[in-house]
Amino acid sequence: MMLVECFGALLVLFIPIVCSLSSSCFYLPNIALRGGNYDEFPATDIEQCCVDCARNPCCLAYTFDAVKHRCYMKSAIVDSYKTSSMTSGLKANSNNGQGCSLRNIRIHGGTAQTIKLQRTEDCLQYCTSYGIFSWSPPNKDSGEQNGDCSCMSRISSLEYSFGSRSAIIPTVSNLDLN
Structure with missing residues (x-):
């Protein structure tokens, strides 16, 4: 019983952290960032990219591909280009x-x-x-x-x-x- 109470308390603590991390995202609609990829992973939306970037000290920015449903995490930026299928974001730092x-x-x-x-x-x-x-x-x-x-x-x-x-x-x- 005590384990269930502790687990429930942890869930309550984690929910506000995720919300506050995603609220400090700076989105760049229709912009894809080139260069500096150090990781990529499947994602359903750009908020997953933002939360992961906020948690990782190597992350500077990210690009979400809405067609492939993938996040591309960036430790550097070479340049950018316009595309309707991608949205990028900058880490609040x-x-x-x-x-x-x-x-x-x-x-x-x-x-x-x-x-x-x-x-x-x-x-x-x-x-x-x-x-x-x-x-x-x-x-x-x-x-x-x-x-x-x-x-x-x-x-x-x-x-x-x-x-x-x-x-x-x-x-x-x-x-x-x-």
Whole structure:
């Protein structure tokens, strides 16, 4: 009898964890990520990919193929392409699971604002109200001091770009300022 009570208590504890993990997914509809596959498995929906990625420290992102019903787990991203049969996702890894920070990844999207700024942190501050930013350092041969900062509200593609920093920024109401 005591074993049944313990098992029931464990089930109650695991259910909220799965819900909270799946609630911190950043989905990219109609985008497939290329490169960096370290695992794949059968899945009925993208939430399974998100939960598995959240549990695995190697995971950066994932792509769900709705036709093959498979998750492709990613430890790196080379680039992306548009396809109606796939949805990708990025692991929430900043601001207590409310944001996503990416190194060496350039995000492209409906760019609302572009500006030259010297540091990633300046770009983040400048783009806070847009929800997404991407900053790339200047080319070494250019003599420029400032990098390219792009602010956007949606993502159309991602690509590997050494030195770039990008992020999905949590809304101000979700930021933990304490």
